Amino acid sequence: GSDKQGxxxxxxxxPGWKKEEVIRKSGLSAGKSDVYYFSPSGKKFRSKPQLARYLGNAVDLSCFDFRTGKMM
Known part of the structure; x- marks a missing residue:
């Protein structure tokens, strides 16, 4: 389910982690999308390394596709 937009x-x-995809509306990269993740506490993550550092050994992200949010 999605609570906030996107x-x-x-x-x-x-559980509690959210993924948000934001389509850029202007500039040279209009139409491209940025993917962000939010921890249950609302902390925002913009990259897989950042996510991996925060989660530590709790989750194995070696097969995690940051853009789709799925395990390969």
């Missing part, structure tokens, strides 16, 4: 549950991550 935020969806991410089954690959622990």
């Amino acid at each position: 935020r969806t549950d991410c089954p690959a991550l622990p």
